[in-house]
Amino acid sequence: MDFIKVESKIDTVVNGGANNLEATKVDLFELTELREIDLSENEERVKAIFKAYEPEVEKLTNLDDGQISEQISKTLSKDDPCYKFVESNLLYLKQSYFILQKEQQIDEIDISILKELKIGEIFDAESLEKLSRKTDSSVDFEKLERIVSLKFEEEEKYKDYNVVNTIASKFEMPETNVKFISRLSEFISFVSELDNAVNYVSRGQKDCSFDLLPSLHRRFERDYEIHSDIYEGAFKQKIIYYDKEIKNKSGEELRAEGQHFGLPTDYLDFTEAHLISLLFAIEDYNYSQQHSIVFFIDSLAYNKDAVSLEEKLLDYSVPTVVDSVRRYSARSYFIKLGNSNERIHFQKGCFLKVSPQDREDFKRRLSNFCRIVIINKDCKKEILKELFNLGITFENIYPDKDNVVKSIKFNYEEVMGGYRGR
Known part of the structure; x- marks a missing residue:
């Protein structure tokens, strides 16, 4: 739809309609037009509404789809036949406004x-x-x-008004499985409404445009096992000077240990503690390039589909469990390794062991068993303050002196305001 090229000449009916809209102006959400006309098939009527309700339409663009639905519910029951029609028209108005804005800017170099x-x-x-x-x-x-x-x-x-659709399309899932939030209460509400929430694990990432890939796969395009062996061999050889107990750990425990200190592996970090995932997503609260993201995956359903075992997490600290899934080495599945190090213990950590041979099924399982929360990049600091007020701080995920100091500084300077003027 090209609003720029629409002729300025509008027939009497449309002009009359626009004038009537201005003369009898009501709340945009209660506009009769929304219940009677399919705006997606009536470009001139859309333009008439824009003319009469420009400030209201602009405010509409600041609402996410859920907030629009809540607003409609104030005057219409979701069972009302008009409800979906009104919702569709309002979402069309919102999207059309963005298209119009883009077309007005397209001839200028930003x-x-x-x-x-x-x-x-x-x-x-x-x-x-x-x-x-x-x-x-x-x-x-x-x-x-x-x-x-x-x-x-x-x-x-990745703008506020498009990011839900973008992420849903990327992971081939319904938009209803993706939620955009700006407050901690919205995150908690999302978790509480998950079906069988106890079966879910989660992972936070600071940038919602990043792929869900382990570090080894991001770094290399092939020969993952060769690269992994080189990294892990060097790690085991050198880390023994700092941790004498490392020689008694299994290959899986060694990999998990390295993963937590940045060694490239085929593991993706997850946790059973969802507020910890949120903290991971927003800990770099000054990162404003992109919204943050938290993935929630029903690991019980995922593992049942991948390895035919109804286990939320396969316990890789038990040799018989490792042996039982050895034939599934070409598949991806969720595992735990006990409290093999302090960080895993405090983070309630677990892992998704990712196989490069499983990419299509991996994508399908994400589509089926994953839910996503996108965190507004402009609200990260405020949400982090709320987490601190609940006692969730940096030292909860990194129990060391550096992060004790980091937590103290954030609490004093941002949460308490540094007691300025005292």
């Missing part, structure tokens, strides 16, 4: 995006070589516009 581009994204190698020789070289503005447009589109995908 300077803020331009400032973030790297020189290699603007000039190709040959152009850079010419520049280095101080020969004539002009900027390819068409290419520059294409680059900025692509950057703009990528940023649009």
Whole structure:
């Protein structure tokens, strides 16, 4: 729908409609039009509503889909046949407004995006070589516009109003399985409403655009076992000087130990404590490039599908359990390793052991057994303050002196305000 190119001439009915809207202005959510006309098939009527209700439509864009549904529920029961019709029209108005805004900006190069581009994204190698020789070289503005447009589109995908759809599409799940939150109470409400919540484990990541991949798979494209053996062999050889007990640990425990200190492995960290996952997601509260994310996975259902065992976590500290799933080495499944180190103990840690041979089924299981919370990047500090008020601090996940100090500083400077003026 191209609002920019819509002729300014509007027929008498539409003009009359717009004027009537202005003359008898009511709450946007109670507008009769929303119950009677399918706005997706009536572009001129959409424009008439924009003209009469521009401030109200702009406010609508600040509401997420759940808040819009709550607002409709104040005047219409969800059982009312008009409810879905009104909801569909309001969501269409919201999306159409964003499209209109984008089209109005599309002919201008966004300077803020331009400032973030790297020189290699603007000039190709040959152009850079010419520049280095101080020969004539002009900027390819068409290419520059294409680059900025692509950057703009990528940023649009992760804006508040699009991010739920973007994440749901990425993981091939219904939008109802993804929730965008701005308050701790919304996170707690989400957890409390999970079916069979006790079966879920969770994982927090600071950037919702990051893939759900273990560090070893992010670093290398193939030969994972070879790289893993090299890393783990070197780790075992050197860590023995700091931990004499390491020689008594199994290969799985060794891998988990290394994972918690940043060694690239095929494990993904998860936890049974969901507030800990939230803390992991927002601990870098000054990171404003992207929203944060918490994955919730029904690990009981996942393991049943993957290895035919109704176990929330396969206990890899028991040799017979390891032997029983050895034939499933090409599949991904959830495991625990007991309290093999202090961090795992305090974080209530567990792992998703990821096989590169299982990628399609891994994606399918995520689609079936995963729920997602996206945390508003502008609200991370406030949510972190709320967690601190509940006694959930950095030292809960990293029990060492550095994080005791980190917790003290955040509590004093951000939660208590540093007692300024005293």
